[in-house]
Amino acid sequence: xxxxxxxxxxxxxxxxxxxxxxxxxxxxxxxxxxxxxxxxxxxxxxxxxxxxxxxxxxxxxxxxxxxxxxxxxxxxxxxxxxxxxxxxxxxxxxxxxxxxxxxxxxxxxxxxxxxxxxxxxxxxxxxxxxxxxxxxxxxxxxxxxxxxxxxxxxxxxxxxxxxxxxxxxxxxxxxxxxxxxxxxxxxxxxxxxxxxxxxxxxxxxxxxxxxxx
Amino acid sequence: xxxxxxxxxxxxxxxxxxxxxxxxxxxxxxxxxxxxxxxxxxxxxxxxxxxxxxxxxxxxxxxxxxxxxxxxxxxxxxxxxxxxxxxxxxxxxxxxxxxxxxxxxxxxxxxxxxxxxxxxxxxxxxxxxxxxxxxxxxxxxxxxxxxxxxxxxxxxxxxxxxxx
Numbered sequence: 001x002x003x004x005x006x007x008x009x010x011x012x013x014x015x016x017x018x019x020x021x022x023x024x025x026x027x028x029x030x031x032x033x034x035x036x037x038x039x040x041x042x043x044x045x046x047x048x049x050x051x052x053x054x055x056x057x058x059x060x061x062x063x064x065x066x067x068x069x070x071x072x073x074x075x076x077x078x079x080x081x082x083x084x085x086x087x088x089x090x091x092x093x094x095x096x097x098x099x100x101x102x103x104x105x106x107x108x109x110x111x112x113x114x115x116x117x118x119x120x121x122x123x124x125x126x127x128x129x130x131x132x133x134x135x136x137x138x139x140x141x142x143x144x145x146x147x148x149x150x151x152x153x154x155x156x157x158x159x160x161x162x163x164x165x166x167x168x169x170x171x172x173x174x175x176x177x178x179x180x181x182x183x184x185x186x187x188x189x190x191x192x193x194x195x196x197x198x199x200x201x202x203x204x205x206x207x208x209x210x211x212x213x
Numbered sequence: 214x215x216x217x218x219x220x221x222x223x224x225x226x227x228x229x230x231x232x233x234x235x236x237x238x239x240x241x242x243x244x245x246x247x248x249x250x251x252x253x254x255x256x257x258x259x260x261x262x263x264x265x266x267x268x269x270x271x272x273x274x275x276x277x278x279x280x281x282x283x284x285x286x287x288x289x290x291x292x293x294x295x296x297x298x299x300x301x302x303x304x305x306x307x308x309x310x311x312x313x314x315x316x317x318x319x320x321x322x323x324x325x326x327x328x329x330x331x332x333x334x335x336x337x338x339x340x341x342x343x344x345x346x347x348x349x350x351x352x353x354x355x356x357x358x359x360x361x362x363x364x365x366x367x368x369x370x371x372x373x374x375x376x377x
Contacts, residue, residue: 013330016234029242030215186269186273
C-alpha cells in the first residue's frame with residue numbers, strides 16, 4: 001500500500017520506543033545528576049534576611065561597577081566552542097601531507113611556522129594535512145591528525161599566542177597543564193607551547209612534560 | 214528532569230542517526246551523562262541541547278569507526294541551487310520500501326528525514342538546527358529525493374524480475 005512519504009517516515013520512527021527498563025535506567029541516571037528542586041542549590045538557613053539583603057546590595061554594586069557582563073563566556077570556552085564546531089564540520093583539507101615539512105611549506109601566509117608539539121610527541125598521531133583557519137579571528141593552521149587504535153580523527157589548531165586576545169593560558173614550558181573544556185560532547189584541550197596556542201579535540205592520553213624538557 | 218515523551222523523542226532522533234536501536238539508546242545515555250549538569254531548565258531548550266550533544270557525539274564516534282573517514286559533515290555545495298524545499302511533500306512510498314530505503318541512506322539524510330517528517334521542520338529550521346547553510350540543506354533534500362527514487366526504481370525492477 002502506498003502512502004505519503006512523510007506519513008511513512010513518521011510511522012517508521014514512531015514504532016521505535018524505549019522499553020520501560022531503558023526508560024527507568026535513564027531516569028535513574030538523571031536523578032543521580034539532578035540539581036536541587038529549583039535547579040539551584042538551596043540557601044542555607046543560617047543566612048538570615050538581613051545578611052541576604054546585604055549580599056544582594058553588594059552584588060548590585062559589583063554589577064554596576066563591573067566593566068562588562070558578569071556572565072561573559074570565558075575565553076577558553078569560546079576557543080573550545082570554535083574549535084569543536086570546526087572539528088564537527090570536517091571541512092576539506094587544503095593540503096594533504098603526512099609530515100610537518102609539508103605543512104610548513106604550505107602555510108607560508110601565517111605569522112608563524114607550525115611546529116611539532118612536545119606534548120604530543122609520544123601520542124603517535126599521524127598527520128593527514130591541514131587548512132587555513134582562525135581562532136577568535138587570529139589566523140591559524142587547522143591540522144587534521146589521526147590517532148592510533150580507537151581514538152580516530154582529531155583536529156589540532158595552532159595559532160600565534162596573542163595574550164591580549166586569548167588571555168592567560170597554561171604555558172607548557174612553565175609546567176602548565178592543558179585546560180580541558182567539554183563543549184557539547186567534544187573535549188578540547190588548550191595550551192601554549194613554543195609561543196603558539198594549541199587546541200586539540202578528543203580524548204587522548206597525554207604524558208606530562210617537565211619544565212625545561 | 215526530562216519526562217518520558219521527551220526521552221522517547223530523543224531516542225528516535227538518536228535512531229535517525231544510528232539506524233540501530235541499541236546504539237541510539239547508548240547515544241542518548243552518553244549525551245545525558247555529559248549534559249545533565251548544564252541542562253537548561255526550559256524543556257524545549259533542554260531537548261535541543263541534548264540533541265546537539267547527541268549529534269556531535271555521533272559524528273565524532275562515526276568518524277572514529279573509520280567506516281567513512283573522509284565523509285564531510287559540512288558538504289557545502291559551491292554551485293547555486295534552486296530547489297523547491299517541498300519536493301519531498303509529493304512523494305509516495307510503499308510500506309515495505311521504507312526499511313530498505315532507510316538502510317541505504319547516510320546518517321545525515323536520515324536525520325533530515327526525521328526533522329522534516331517527525332518534527333515538521335522547514336528547510337530553514339533544519340539548517341538552523343544542523344548548523345548548516347540553507348543551500349546545503351536544499352542540496353541534501355534534492356539528493357535525497359533522487360536517492361529515494363533510484364531505490365524505488367531498483368525495488369520495482371527487482372519485483373518485475375521476480376515476477377517474470
